[in-house]
Amino acid sequence: MKFSFAKVTNSRLMGSMGLIVKWEDDVKNINIYQCYLLDSEGLGLADYVSLTNPTKEEAYREEERLMGGLGSERIVISEEEALFLIHFYGNKNEYYEKPLPGNTQEYMDIIKNYTPTMKPEEIYPKICKNITDEIEFINYMTMRFIAWDRESLKYFSRSEDISNMHITNINGSLLKNTVTKKGKGKYISEAIYEDNDGYYISKIAFNISKENDNFKINSILATDKEAIFDFEVFDEISKPEYVAIYEIKENDEFLEKFYIDNPFLLRSDMEDAMFFTRFNFNNNHVKEDVYVINNDIRAIYYQIGDKFFVGTYSDNNRKYINKMLQCNYSEYLKLEEELYFEENVLYDFVESSSDDFEDFLDC
Numbered sequence: 060m061k062f063s064f065a066k067v068t069n070s071r072l073m074g075s076m077g078l079i080v081k082w083e084d085d086v087k088n089i090n091i092y093q094c095y096l097l098d099s100e101g102l103g104l105a106d107y108v109s110l111t112n113p114t115k116e117e118a119y120r121e122e123e124r125l126m127g128g129l130g131s132e133r134i135v136i137s138e139e140e141a142l143f144l145i146h147f148y149g150n151k152n153e154y155y156e157k158p159l160p161g162n163t164q165e166y167m168d169i170i171k172n173y174t175p176t177m178k179p180e181e182i183y184p185k186i187c188k189n190i191t192d193e194i195e196f197i198n199y200m201t202m203r204f205i206a207w208d209r210e211s212l213k214y215f216s217r218s219e220d221i222s223n224m225h226i227t228n229i230n231g232s233l234l235k236n237t238v239t240k241k242g243k244g245k246y247i248s249e250a251i252y253e254d255n256d257g258y259y260i261s262k263i264a265f266n267i268s269k270e271n272d273n274f275k276i277n278s279i280l281a282t283d284k285e286a287i288f289d290f291e292v293f294d295e296i297s298k299p300e301y302v303a304i305y306e307i308k309e310n311d312e313f314l315e316k317f318y319i320d321n322p323f324l325l326r327s328d329m330e331d332a333m334f335f336t337r338f339n340f341n342n343n344h345v346k347e348d349v350y351v352i353n354n355d356i357r358a359i360y361y362q363i364g365d366k367f368f369v370g371t372y373s374d375n376n377r378k379y380i381n382k383m384l385q386c387n388y389s390e391y392l393k394l395e396e397e398l399y400f401e402e403n404v405l406y407d408f409v410e411s412s413s414d415d416f417e418d419f420l421d422c
Contacts, residue, residue, distance in 0.1 A: 060084050060091065065141035067097075070131035071186040072199040073342060074100045074206060077126035077133075080141045092118055093166065094125050097144060100206045100230035103151030107161030120322035127323025128338040130355060134185050139176060144186075146173045183214050188342075193246070195346040196274045197238050197265055201248040204263060204279065205233040216276035226263075226281050229255045235295050236350040244268050244277070251287070251295055258292045259284040296351050297402040301377040304416065305367040305384070305392040313391035314362060320387070324360070334409055335360040337380075361409050367392060368416070370405035 060082035067078045078095040092113060096106035110121055126133060136144075149170035152159050159167075190196045203211040207230050213222035235251040241264075248263040261284040266277040307313055314333055318326060325336040337358040344354035358380050361368040369384065371377040377397075384392055404420070413419040 060089075062138040062141075063090070065136050065138065066133045067136055067141075067144065067186060068126050068129045068131040069134050069186055069188045070129045070342075071099065071183070072188065072190075072203065072211065073129065073131070074098065074202070074208075075105070075129065076131075076144075076186060077122075077129055078141065078144055079122060079125065080145075088112075092121065094121055095145065095148070095166075096125060097148045099148075099208060099210070101155050102157055103148045103153075103155060104145075104159055107159075107166065109162065109165055120319065123322035124326075127340075128325050128336070130339055130342040131188060136182075136185060140182055140185070142169055142173050143175050143177050143182065145169045146175055147179065179210055180214050190274060192346050193240075193267070193274070194238050194348050196267065197246045197248060198236055198345045198347075198350045200265060200267075200276060201236050201238075201250050201263060201350075202233045204281075205231045205250060205252045207231065212276070215274065216279075218276075221276060221279055224279055224281070226259075226261055226284055227252070227254045231255075232352070233350070234258075234292060234352045238348045238350075251292060253292075258287050258289060260287050261285070293402075296353060298351075298353075298372055300400045300403050300405060301371045301374070302398045302400065302405050303369040303371075303377070303381050303384075304395045304398070305369070306395055307362065307365050307367045308391050308393075310362065310365065313367075313388060316391075317360075317388065329409075331414075332361065332363040332409075334362075359405060359409075361405060363414055366416070368405055368408070370403075 061084065063081040063083045065078065065080040068076045070076050076097040078097055080093045082091045082093070090112050092110040094108045095104055098105035108121060110117060113121070145166055146169055149159065149166065190199065200215060205227055207225045207227050209222045212224070213219065216222065232253045233250055234253060237249040239247045241247055244267050246265045246267070248265065249260065250263055251258065251260050262282040264280040268275050268277055318324065325338070327334040336356060337360070339355050339357050342355060344350065356372070357376055359370045369381060371380055385394060408416055408419050411419055
């Protein structure tokens with residue numbers, strides 16, 4: 060097979076990247092698209108799907124499914140760079156003792172037998188977005204610190220000592236971060252995060268500088284972490300929510316059309332239900348001095364039985380998304396009511412295993 064092209068999202072600082080590699084066999088008239096989800100926080104290759112001779116529409120839908128929710132640009136890379144990423148992340152699965160996804164025979168040779176000709180830091184300028192804002196840099200570095208991401212900390216500090224610093228037991232998740240400027244190049248992050256044994260809050264001091272138009276970590280100092288309760292975390296990251304409730308006709312037909320029309324949605328198949336997440340098409344929320352993990356979610360959709368629930372988080376999005384649904388799917392959807400809540404409710408309903416929204420609210 061001959062290499063045709065490859066592209067990757069420059070979303071390394073968020074922890075995950077989408078990678079697509081196309082191969083061609085002109086003699087046999089075969090085109091193969093290999094689609095990988097690369098996870099930098101304890102998984103390696105997190106997902107893999109291949110398409111043989113797909114139509115343009117099929118290839119587009121798979122690309123959007125893989126890359127549409129990552130909020131990043133798609134960067135064309137060379138064959139050497141694509142093979143390096145597959146080899147590098149595939150070997151992480153063995154290191155973390157995680158199973159490889161999909162049909163492993165289609166890429167195992169790259170993992171086992173490919174000899175890399177480059178180092179991780181050489182591809183970093185392509186897989187990381189260009190950061191020009193100090194607050195954004197502090198948020199990303201706090202994320203990488205909580206995730207125990209040695210590679211990123213080393214790249215942005217050029218220091219082995221800093222890359223080995225951590226306050227988490229595993230690759231933790233930053234849930235909320237409040238950044239305060241304390242002087243030239245000096246910042247404090249007040250980070251709320253999840254570790255393997257619960258939720259914590261810690262203050263992390265960064266001293267940064269700029270060299271050749273790129274930010275650099277000069278030092279990190281973390282205070283002792285303090286455990287907090289899950290309900291306190293919920294209060295910190297929860298936000299007002301609008302919930303629209305629709306009655307559905309022809310469930311299966313509607314869901315198939317809805318997903319084909321919106322391939323960038325993250326779909327989660329559940330027992331007797333379907334859940335979709337719609338992310339923003341960028342990661343501008345990381346530029347805010349108060350970063351919240353779920354601020355990149357524009358809407359969530361939940362189908363159970365003959366009901367379709369839509370959760371949105373601003374009045375503008377509520378109006379736009381519900382108008383679009385009522386215009387595009389009028390033969391399937393009938394609006395029953397719209398509700399407003401001062402905190403997130405719909406996702407808790409999804410998690411509750413209840414099939415009656417009113418009963419759930421009354422509990």
